[in-house]
Amino acid sequence: MRHATPGLIRLSAPSRHRRPARSQRHAWREPYRTAHLLTRGLAALIVLGICVMLGVLFVADERDTTPRRLAAAEIDQLIASRAVDPEPLTEAEVFPSGSTAFGVQETGLTADCTVAVTGALRFTLQRYGCSQAVRAALTVPYADYRVTAGMLNLSDATGATAVGDQVRSLVESGDGGFAQMSGEATGAGTPVVWRTRGHYLMYCVITGPDGALVPADEPQLDQLTHDLLDVYLSETVLSRRV
Missing domain, CATH: 3.40.1000 (Protein Transport Mog1p; Chain A)
Known part of the structure; x- marks a missing residue:
């Protein structure tokens, strides 16, 4: 009866069925990472733009030494x-x-x-x-x-x-x-x-x-x-x- 042990090889079959699940999770994570990176990059650009704008306004204010004409x-x-x-x-x-x-x-x-x-x-x-x-x-x-x-x-x-x-x-x-x-x-x-x-x-x-x-x-x-x-x-x- 021990010669029937080759039938245990069938227990490995479910592992072949789990592989598509891993590839699906991998396929789902790639767009998420890409969107996440794009979002972080866009946020960094927005912050950089705000800093540049504030710097320009500060320099312009420093250079504007003309006194305001009073009414x-x-x-x-x-x-x-x-x-x-x-x-x-x-x-x-x-x-x-x-x-x-x-x-x-x-x-x-x-x-x-x-x-x-x-x-x-x-x-x-x-x-x-x-x-x-x-x-x-x-x-x-x-x-x-x-x-x-x-x-x-x-x-x-x-x-x-x-x-x-x-x-x-x-x-x-x-x-x-x-x-x-x-x-x-x-x-x-x-x-x-x-x-x-x-x-x-x-x-x-x-x-x-x-x-x-x-x-x-x-x-x-x-x-x-x-x-x-x-x-x-x-x-x-x-x-x-x-």
């Missing part, structure tokens, strides 16, 4: 009072030498604002806390004018506006006004123009050669006051402070 309302807020704008004015800041817009002949800075004005305007400046008067004697390239220009540093915008409101009545009545660079009072009829912005009051007194009276209807007066007060002192000087 007029933002500038007004930043110079609304000495509390938010405490840095004192300087002669070089307001009337630098070598200016191409105006010929700067003489400058002066004083903490005694009363030397820049006459009459009752002196008491007005003291009342509203004027701390500085920066003045200059100027010439203009397009007319034979002699100009005394100045910037007064008041405590706040409310005070500057109040002083500006009183200037007109004082000048018209002859009870006060702005002095020339020499300290002399301006004669009757002398063109005097002023502006306020923030806690500053800007002004100019205009005469002809040797202090001669300039007719108030000369067309170049409008250009001068616009260039000096509106463009230079208001826009250039005060905008540069902030």
Whole structure:
């Protein structure tokens, strides 16, 4: 009966039936590995792209040193009072030498604002806390004018506006006004123009050669006051402070 042992060879037959199962699992794993590798590669590319983009943005931000131009309302807020704008004015800041817009002949800075004005305007400046008067004697390239220009540093915008409101009545009545660079009072009829912005009051007194009276209807007066007060002192000087 032991000669029947060759029949045990049939027990190995099931092993032949398991081989297709192994080949099927192998065939299923290959696409999975490929997709997995592709997914990891794609993720790596995405991360690399993000890093490159952030690097470009960082470099561009570092290179962009151009200051943002502030709106007029933002500038007004930043110079609304000495509390938010405490840095004192300087002669070089307001009337630098070598200016191409105006010929700067003489400058002066004083903490005694009363030397820049006459009459009752002196008491007005003291009342509203004027701390500085920066003045200059100027010439203009397009007319034979002699100009005394100045910037007064008041405590706040409310005070500057109040002083500006009183200037007109004082000048018209002859009870006060702005002095020339020499300290002399301006004669009757002398063109005097002023502006306020923030806690500053800007002004100019205009005469002809040797202090001669300039007719108030000369067309170049409008250009001068616009260039000096509106463009230079208001826009250039005060905008540069902030």
